[in-house]
Amino acid sequence: MGSRMSADVIEPAAREEVPRDSLSERVYAQLRLELMMGMYEPGARLNIRRIAANYDISPTPVREAVMQLVREGALELKLGHQARVPILSVREYIEIRETRAPLERLASELAAVHITKDEIASLRDLHRRFVEAEREGRWKDALAVNQEFHFLIYRSSQNATLVRVIENLWLLIGPFINHQYPLVQRAHIELHPHLLVIDALERKSPSEAGELIVRDLREGSYLILSHLGDEKGKKRRGRKSGAGN
Template sequence: MQAVMDIQSQSLSAQIYEQLRYQLMAARLQPGARLKIRELAQTLGTSETPVREALLQLVRDGALEMKPGYYIRVRRLTLREYLELRDIRLLLEPEAARKALANIDDAFIGKLEEVHEALIRAELEKDYPAALLANYEFHFSVYRRSEMPQLIEILERLWIQIGPLLNFLYPFGHPSYDGPHQHLNVLAALRSRDAEGLARAFRDDLTEGGRSFVRYLESVETAPAATAATPAKRSAFS
């Protein structure tokens, strides 16, 4: 009986872990947000044990951190950490897109265009959570077509760290571009089956689109008391 209970607990813990990973990748949580085991357990209608196991796994993944007193919060990346993660993404995400190209058809491109349009509408309406979710869906819809599960797992581990920072930064300077939005260049490269153009568009999206994030992080780190905003409280499952 104990073995059955352990398996059930592990299965539930894995489900909670996946839900929290999604919340982090889709930028639903902010850096510094405290995740209370008891509150999450009550929200999910479960015991505290699987919640604790899921949170501790995310601590090991580097997305959360445990502070003195055994409370857990979303980790806040420094500028240096952000740039390191961006450099890794610059190596991996264009390759995922290139590998995905052979598995993408016109119907997929049409749906991806709708996701981008939803992102633009959300930005115009200053609905930043919706914009961030659309951005996540745009990128991973392409990457998952690579049919490279190990690569996707690596990218997800990067995004669970970067997602909360994007949540914090987006209202202060969402991506801007010298020319057309790089997502439009992604769509154009997909239509023309241009693998190199596709990889370049994803690289440029990270570097060109992320410049405002870098500038704001620089300002926060040089004058934290004056410029750093206090993260909003938000449930992990809101």
């Protein structure tokens, strides 16, 4: 895979410390990224051999990567053992949101304590780019930048475990959100929640920051849920009754 996949994957500076990136590691990172970015629709099936062929590697490391994503809930196993992107029920979506809420709150509280001037500046910039992308209808970009915004806050919490847990929850809703998002824009809102969060962080007010980030989470969630039935311009080639899950 040396000259094959390496192009699109970051090669960490040769620290010669941590174990070298394995093929399965790279495939995992790539798939995870693609799921986060909404490159797979809910219900999409993943074919191990096909992915392996795409990367020009053997199925073994691909299977390992896929099964790790299954373990995390980012993929699920169909009857015939085939992996596919889960189709979240509303209930599951809400479960995930409610689990995220107290974690997001904690992360923001800690971020309010630890965040630096530079990071605040980065947040402002990310939000600016977020609004811009949304206004121009670049939804994927908007989602990606929004994600960067939130992840920066998580990392500012200085709690690596917390960051990991929250990121894993993002992964679960990635495909779902990307699928729904075009319907849900609110960047144009006069006083976007992000701005309030930034303000609270700057004033180093943990409780406010925590409260506001949860509000942001919930408001976004309500918007998405309220548009759930809406049809998107995308192809809808479902066989028979699309019910399924």
